[in-house]
Amino acid sequence: MTLNRRTFLGTTGAVVAGLSAPMVLAQGKPRVVVVGGGAGGATAARYIAKDSKGEIDVTLIEPTRTYYTCFFSNLYLGGFQELSDIAHSYGKLAADYGINVVHDWAVSVDRDTKTVALAGGGSVPYDKLILSPGIDFVDGAVEGWDVSAQNKMPHAYKAGSQTELLKAQIMAMPEGGTFAMVAPPNPYRCPPGPYERVSMVAHVLKANNPTAKIIVADPKPKFSKMSLFQEGWANHYEGMVDWVGEDFGGGNVSVNPDAMTVAIDGEETKVDVCNVIPAMKAGRIAEMAGVTDGNWAPVNAADMSSKANPDIYVLGDASQQGDMPKSGFSANSQAKVCANAVRGALTGSKVFPAKFSNTCWSLIDADDGVKVGATYEATQEKIAKVDGFISQTGEDANLRKATYEESLGWYAGITSDMFG
């Protein structure tokens, strides 16, 4: 390893010196409250609890007792995973790491008294607050759709009952029926996600309902791994997928959930399933905490601290950090940088330079996996991409299979990194 000890000590010395002196509290241990138990929040809570060895009280506020990962939920739609395969509990975080797991909604943040109020009543005090609330949808983003329509036209962009509903609707499609997707504008959670979903729906329909059609209304002119997906759709699902991009009016969409119709650029179509993935914004608590600017919460790249408040950190999809895509991998990566910085601030432990990475795997058909990824560093203004890689079109079947198997290994790795 070319880790140069002098360089490293020099760098970290500077980083440590740049931070304020460790917080010394008159009473009790320093308290970290984490809101949101997904890839960002669960990882941050686990790393802070694990590495502080009891020196920091960690509370994790997460409304659900069973967490369904959004990543791999498309594989459930495609029949490659059971719903139980993507379900996780917080038992180990509580039992093995001593994290106080509170199943409740965080409804507001008082930055002056440094407390988080819970929907169930009461409040939790913090010295450092980590918000990792994921996404909410922008009101009025798709004409005719709001959250009250989600049982007719599911978004399935938070995994669990929505994903189950969408799968049930796909399985109930009449022969030769139409599946429509309204794709979201940038930036949004999981850039290749909608297109992996199209692939998985096509996979299911090809087996059960081969004359069915898929139509995608997309407000974007291009999308993540576009050439890979289009190659895959042509190879595996010829003639099934009709992608309508911005150039052909894909952004000019309205839906009618009662009539089950979708109008794309003025042309109305009766559909059997309509998956509406609206424009996104940071989970609501970020806005309640006053750390958002527009739809997202700007953060400092070095430690993921909010640009609006030094005692609040924002991880994952909700943050506006620069070049990283909004993904579970990114959130997990950011959480470790943040955990290291928060521990340093509260206990004086060594703080090391920020280092980030991300890889997004997508499954196109059985054993046909592709990926895109990059490494990142913190600069003054943002998290900046250092270098990246992407699967190529025309790769041989063995490599695609290995890439898919790699994604299975990653899933096992990241979920144990999150939940212990």
Add this chain to the structure above:
Amino acid sequence: MRKRRVLALGMVAGHLAFAANAAEDIGDAEAGKAVFTQCNGCHQVGAGAQNEIGPHLNGVFGRNAAGLDGFEYSKSLVRAGNSGLEWHADTLSAYIENPRAFASGTRMSFPGIKDAEDRVNVIAYLRIFSDNPRDIPEADPTAKGTDHSVDPEILAIQGDPEYGAYLSSECTTCHQIEGGDEGIPSIIYWPEEVFVVAMHAYKEKKKNGAIRSCR
């Protein structure tokens, strides 16, 4: 070269006697030696063979799974050994055909040898180093390790474990901390020097654009 069926006390590869109990398929050890090049990145066998990323394979026949002192096996293989799994031609064949299907938590990063004849041959080769350990051929141990060379000064650097713990958190997003090998190689319990050399090679190759990610 073709696989031969031999009876008790058959001769294989013309120079070593086997005390097989019953008729069984004995492969071609010489062909197996070539197959073993898939294994010798991690496993040594032969005179002076030592544990590397994988355990040495001298005397593997009849050994209990996870039965070598001084090697950190996966929990999965330890469990298998405790339940009485012993390595013989049949169990070895099943294991190396599809390691993860045989022992789901194994940290052996190997997709398996699908070709039955290759398996029989490599098992015949390994058998040379098992039946009469005192007759182990006087060749250098097999593990080729890596062709990547690292400046001894780099190998001599004493790392900071705390910094290492932080850096390794980037690895555990994909590589399981328990060491399971599931599409992503297991990287725990490697000999320190082997690990440093591998990381250095990775860094250099990445710099040259020869690899796209941690594969």
